[in-house]
Amino acid sequence: MVSRNSLSGPLDPAPDAGYVDPPARKGFFTDTSVCIGCKACEVACKEWNDVPADGLNLLGMSFDNTGSLGADSWRHVAFIEQSRPIGEQSPPFQDLPTGPGMGTESQFLGMPGSTLPGASQDGRTDMRWLMASDVCKHCTHAACLDVCPTGSLFRTEFGTVVVQPDICNGCGYCVSACPYGVIDRRETDGRAWKCTLCYDRLKGDLEPACAKACPTDSIQYGDLDELRERADRRLEQLQGSGVTEARLYGHDENDGVGGDGAFFLLLDEPEVYGLPPDPVVTTRDLPDMWRHAGLAAAVMAASAVLAFIGARR
Amino acid sequence: MAEAHPVGFQWVMEAKARGAKVIHVDPRFTRTSAVADTFVPLRAGSDVAFLGGIINYVLQNERDFREYVVAYTNAATIVSEDFVDASDLDGLFSGFDPETRTYDTSSWQYAGTEGHEGDASSGESHTDRETASGLQHESHGGATPSQTQRDETLQHPRCVYQVLKRHFARYTAETVERVCGVPQETFLEVCEAWASNSGRERTTMLVYSVGWTQHTTGVQYIRTGAILQLLLGNVGRPGGGVMALRGHASIQGSTDIPTLFDLLPGYLPMPHHEQHETLQMWVDDMSHLGQKGFWSDAGAYGISLLKAYWGEAATVENDYCYDYLPRMTGDHGTYQQVLDMIEGKISGYFLLGQNPAVGSANGKAQRLGMANLDWLVVRDLFLIESATFWQDGPEVATGELVPEQCRTEVFFLPAASHVEKEGTFTQTQRLLQWREKAVEPEGDCRSELWFFYHLGRMVKERLADSTQRRDRAVLDLVWDYPTHGVHDEPSAEAVLMEINGYRVADRSPLTSFTELRDDGSTVGGCWIYTGVYADGVNQAARRTPRSEQDAVASEWGWAWPANRRLLYNRASADPEGRPWSERKKYMWWEEGKGEWTGPDVPDFERNKAPSYRAPDDASGVAAINGDDPFIMQSDGKGWLYAPVGLLDGPMPTHYEAAESPFRNSIYGQQGNPTRKVYEDAANPTNPSPPQPYADVFPFIFTTSRLTEHHTAGGMSRYVEYLAELQPAMFVEVSPELAQERALEHLGWAHVVTARAAVEARVLVTDRMVPLRVENRVVHQVWLPYHWGQGGLTTGDSANDLLSINLDPNVLIQESKVGTCDVRPGRRPTGPALLDYVADYRRRAGVAGDQRIPIVTAGQTSTSAEGH
Numbered sequence A: 001m002v003s004r005n006s007l008s009g010p011l012d013p014a015p016d017a018g019y020v021d022p023p024a025r026k027g028f029f030t031d032t033s034v035c036i037g038c039k040a041c042e043v044a045c046k047e048w049n050d051v052p053a054d055g056l057n058l059l060g061m062s063f064d065n066t067g068s069l070g071a072d073s074w075r076h077v078a079f080i081e082q083s084r085p086i087g088e089q090s091p092p093f094q095d096l097p098t099g100p101g102m103g104t105e106s107q108f109l110g111m112p113g114s115t116l117p118g119a120s121q122d123g124r125t126d127m128r129w130l131m132a133s134d135v136c137k138h139c140t141h142a143a144c145l146d147v148c149p150t151g152s153l154f155r156t157e158f159g160t161v162v163v164q165p166d167i168c169n170g171c172g173y174c175v176s177a178c179p180y181g182v183i184d185r186r187e188t189d190g191r192a193w194k195c196t197l198c199y200d201r202l203k204g205d206l207e208p209a210c211a212k213a214c215p216t217d218s219i220q221y222g223d224l225d226e227l228r229e230r231a232d233r234r235l236e237q238l239q240g241s242g243v244t245e246a247r248l249y250g251h252d253e254n255d256g257v258g259g260d261g262a263f264f265l266l267l268d269e270p271e272v273y274g275l276p277p278d279p280v281v282t283t284r285d286l287p288d289m290w291r292h293a294g295l296a297a298a299v300m301a302a303s304a305v306l307a308f309i310g311a312r313r
Numbered sequence B: 001m002a003e004a005h006p007v008g009f010q011w012v013m014e015a016k017a018r019g020a021k022v023i024h025v026d027p028r029f030t031r032t033s034a035v036a037d038t039f040v041p042l043r044a045g046s047d048v049a050f051l052g053g054i055i056n057y058v059l060q061n062e063r064d065f066r067e068y069v070v071a072y073t074n075a076a077t078i079v080s081e082d083f084v085d086a087s088d089l090d091g092l093f094s095g096f097d098p099e100t101r102t103y104d105t106s107s108w109q110y111a112g113t114e115g116h117e118g119d120a121s122s123g124e125s126h127t128d129r130e131t132a133s134g135l136q137h138e139s140h141g142g143a144t145p146s147q148t149q150r151d152e153t154l155q156h157p158r159c160v161y162q163v164l165k166r167h168f169a170r171y172t173a174e175t176v177e178r179v180c181g182v183p184q185e186t187f188l189e190v191c192e193a194w195a196s197n198s199g200r201e202r203t204t205m206l207v208y209s210v211g212w213t214q215h216t217t218g219v220q221y222i223r224t225g226a227i228l229q230l231l232l233g234n235v236g237r238p239g240g241g242v243m244a245l246r247g248h249a250s251i252q253g254s255t256d257i258p259t260l261f262d263l264l265p266g267y268l269p270m271p272h273h274e275q276h277e278t279l280q281m282w283v284d285d286m287s288h289l290g291q292k293g294f295w296s297d298a299g300a301y302g303i304s305l306l307k308a309y310w311g312e313a314a315t316v317e318n319d320y321c322y323d324y325l326p327r328m329t330g331d332h333g334t335y336q337q338v339l340d341m342i343e344g345k346i347s348g349y350f351l352l353g354q355n356p357a358v359g360s361a362n363g364k365a366q367r368l369g370m371a372n373l374d375w376l377v378v379r380d381l382f383l384i385e386s387a388t389f390w391q392d393g394p395e396v397a398t399g400e401l402v403p404e405q406c407r408t409e410v411f412f413l414p415a416a417s418h419v420e421k422e423g424t425f426t427q428t429q430r431l432l433q434w435r436e437k438a439v440e441p442e443g444d445c446r447s448e449l450w451f452f453y454h455l456g457r458m459v460k461e462r463l464a465d466s467t468q469r470r471d472r473a474v475l476d477l478v479w480d481y482p483t484h485g486v487h488d489e490p491s492a493e494a495v496l497m498e499i500n501g502y503r504v505a506d507r508s509p510l511t512s513f514t515e516l517r518d519d520g521s522t523v524g525g526c527w528i529y530t531g532v533y534a535d536g537v538n539q540a541a542r543r544t545p546r547s548e549q550d551a552v553a554s555e556w557g558w559a560w561p562a563n564r565r566l567l568y569n570r571a572s573a574d575p576e577g578r579p580w581s582e583r584k585k586y587m588w589w590e591e592g593k594g595e596w597t598g599p600d601v602p603d604f605e606r607n608k609a610p611s612y613r614a615p616d617d618a619s620g621v622a623a624i625n626g627d628d629p630f631i632m633q634s635d636g637k638g639w640l641y642a643p644v645g646l647l648d649g650p651m652p653t654h655y656e657a658a659e660s661p662f663r664n665s666i667y668g669q670q671g672n673p674t675r676k677v678y679e680d681a682a683n684p685t686n687p688s689p690p691q692p693y694a695d696v697f698p699f700i701f702t703t704s705r706l707t708e709h710h711t712a713g714g715m716s717r718y719v720e721y722l723a724e725l726q727p728a729m730f731v732e733v734s735p736e737l738a739q740e741r742a743l744e745h746l747g748w749a750h751v752v753t754a755r756a757a758v759e760a761r762v763l764v765t766d767r768m769v770p771l772r773v774e775n776r777v778v779h780q781v782w783l784p785y786h787w788g789q790g791g792l793t794t795g796d797s798a799n800d801l802l803s804i805n806l807d808p809n810v811l812i813q814e815s816k817v818g819t820c821d822v823r824p825g826r827r828p829t830g831p832a833l834l835d836y837v838a839d840y841r842r843r844a845g846v847a848g849d850q851r852i853p854i855v856t857a858g859q860t861s862t863s864a865e866g867h
Helices: A040-049 A143-147 A173-177 A199-203 A209-213 A224-240 A286-312 B010-017 B047-060 B066-072 B122-130 B134-140 B160-170 B173-180 B184-196 B218-231 B251-256 B279-287 B294-313 B319-324 B334-342 B363-370 B385-392 B394-398 B448-463 B469-475 B492-500 B735-741 B831-843
Strands: A026-031 A075-082 A128-135 A153-155 A161-163 A219-223 A247-249 A262-266 B023-026 B038-041 B206-208 B242-244 B348-352 B375-380 B409-414 B423-426 B431-435 B588-590 B595-597 B699-704 B730-733 B748-752 B757-764 B771-773 B776-778 B780-784 B818-824
Touching: A026 A128, A026 A224, A040 A075, A040 A209, A128 A262, A143 A153, A143 A173, A209 A219, A219 A224, A224 A247, A224 A262, B023 B184, B038 B184, B047 B160, B047 B173, B047 B184, B047 B218, B066 B218, B173 B184, B173 B771, B206 B218, B218 B242, B251 B423, B279 B294, B279 B319, B294 B319, B319 B469, B334 B363, B363 B385, B363 B394, B375 B385, B385 B394, B385 B409, B394 B831, B423 B492, B448 B469, B730 B735, B730 B748, B735 B757, B735 B818, B748 B831, B757 B831
Parallel strands: A026 A262, B023 B038, B206 B242, B348 B375, B375 B409, B699 B780, B730 B757
Antiparallel strands: A026 A219, A075 A128, A153 A161, A247 A262, B423 B431, B588 B595, B699 B818, B730 B780, B748 B757, B748 B818, B771 B776
16 A cells, blocks of 8 residues: 555655655656667766766677676666567578588587577577666665665655765665665765766756767656656557567556656566566565564564463463 | 767668668678668678669669659760770770770760860870879769760660660679679568669668778769669659768868868869969869859859969969969879888878878878878877877887887877867768857867968968068968967958958958859859858858758758758759659749749759750850759769769779679679779788689678777777777677687687788677678678777777778778788787788788789689689
């Protein structure tokens, strides 16, 4: 049941946090079907927020050398190469000499392949390259916010979740709480850092830096209600044109985090993108846990009493 | 396009969202391919065969837009009976001189015009190649008489349509499969899609960039695309055309107002010491006496330019100081200059925002050339490799360069970035956009404008007392730009005003290039830009948002010429002046008002009726008929067949790249017979069939860009936010090649050619695929060319692998295809590296006095050399 200060279920987080007459909830809809992997979002975010560079590491995960979201990466573009078609795309590699043994030497040397385990190694005809810009989800029920002992993490009037670096003591509770593995502590100063949905820009009536920079409008910013409607239409359009794997992620206010302030249109299972399939706010079960603990304590007490009574006889 | 023009690519995505189909043809599956509806992998260097196949498909199946082709192209024009096609001469055209490797083009002319004065004499072709005059012809439309013999039924055996059809008859689907590695089914899918999406109701746009231009047949690549688009009626129509994307920001501007040896502003030719000895010879050559078209006013454009340079000193008595203009005496192209530097013939070099140590072909030759100068001035944002090669370049590690002994004195001057200065950018649509200065440059950083203005001022001061005649050219230059600010920055707006042009008498700005005069009464810094400062308003600075205007958006910036957004838009209406269809309505003739109207500026005289037919003795603008949309061509028609202007053939012909693992199987002529070669010890070329030992370099490599980096890396390797996105030089290989050469993902490999061995981390990816070409499997590898020794992310430079082999028309290097070997592990270092590469040369039979057999027509055309 949803009531004030609920830890689960549908909710409008800003009024619930105590704001009187806040603006409409703001968020991101990231339509990964039009992402061209340019990484302008990564750069724009770092430039605006003065996020440090996080190392020159060739990760070899296709063109993804960022790896994951973290204290020094608040936008992360994932690249997934798959031997599968998108929609009704014609297979680009049909009738080409692919597969092991193509060439002058035919020993198979057990090279780490780029196909998924279990996929056929005998030639490939299809190719698709998924690209997606990941970001903090600004959950309706944000575990990081719930567990923060200092009050550094707070809910803004826009419904977003922001860390105040001057209050954060680097305890790291938020890091283990986040079901998406987004927030992290910065090695050089110990504090927790993450996407602020450009809170300062929102206050100035500007859109976040990543949304502004994105050339194809893969990253869309606006009122969350309106974004959800747009996403529904886009999904219908895609599925209607044969892209049946298209799906929305984080849009459902009945999911384990009450729906995300930043939700996505994906072209495959969430796990393919490195996203958890069924994220649950880690504090959702707290009331139940306390009830169980209380019941256990009561049973313990009752048992102790019974033991004493029994012993006296 | 998504890799190199991500912001422009949003419009491709927008078109997709509205139902457009995107087809991507490329040797490699890129971020563009990821969002395309169809991706077609093909062998690098085989695009003329691929497009030729589509042309053949269109002609054989009569899928051409017939009314457009008959009315608007030279399809009906009859060609001289002396012309012999490449199909009959094993890959050569009539008129080939094997001694000079040039063509006498008189047999290529239209019937009835043989012996015509103009560019047809054979002696000139050699000069044309030296001076890249192909570029001049391309923009000038060549010289032929305006009235020609035509057969509008297209049946005459020597009409262009039939000549074209015979020429491309060999380019069957089976040929495309064999030569390009594109399976027939895939190829036919592209043909059908392209042909069906062209015609009255629909248009298809062809988009290309340097993946096409940087070949020894680069100009013919684009010609093939243009021919196909003309046959399908896509040129001059909305949603159609040939969109030439360029290599980087404002490079369009750097050919419009050029820093090229063979061109003056507005594509006027740089005078040649023999052909243009006098002003009149220069003007006559440009204006093509007796031709149709707007080049007839070339005298006004040229003389107004001279007035811009020398102002009051330029008078009719001294031919407007024409003698002050430098003259070409041969090949002054950058690659010839580099080889001249190695031979000690050049004393000094200015490099401004250019990094040839990394960005130009044959990196070693570039660096060794720069090491043999008296002085080198480098202006850039960072200490790029072209400034530091003498202390940390690859030749220092190998011992070829000893820093203490390098005689070049290098001056590095820090440059202001694009946000620290105002001025225009000219981008791919010929659009000029004015940029404001956002911040003052820090420290000693200065703009180019500041640098050249003050350099010129100081040189003039030094020469002030000179009595030498040769110094008059500098002393008489108009140099009175107003300056402002604490650094005496010259006014960019004043320069733009001069480029626009004005009347000398009252300095009133001109509105159109038709107002330029040849009597010294006007100044015009660049005739195609006239109008950018019309009415004294900086038109390039206009920023009316697109929400407040139509899709043509004429009030955002200013496009040359005359703010015309779609060139040749007369062709968007039929010969009677009506739109071809309601759906593709763009410009049309309004009978009542007696003018052409529509959302754009008409690319035609506004009041010339479609029914106008020029009198027989007319020339120049008056000779253009009411149904001649291609107003810059001498016959007013789009050229399916080019009788003049190109050094390597009136029609595109498949030639193998200068370095190829395959024998040309369409003709005996292996490569472009007229290509520019530099047979120099510093520029060895890998062997190609019919030369033996081509299999020492069995793979094909191609180079291009990553979104995260910028050209030769000077603006991205030094920036941490960009460097971390692509933090290492890498080579992309298919899993099949990885297996064959024992390459490990994220391990090391090195790529070897006769010039160099370049090491890179390995990226094994399914996106790279082997192809079946000439009945054997061939592997292609891909390298980004952004890396060098400097910056936060360092690595070997891909361009070190390339040789200098140039297209003969415009002298562009072939950097998009070459042959190579690929081996696992890092390359040797130090002098051992030289031995390693020398060993490859030895095994490939590449000796110091290499003689490449360029003319191979008439030899047996066998397929694939055996292993």
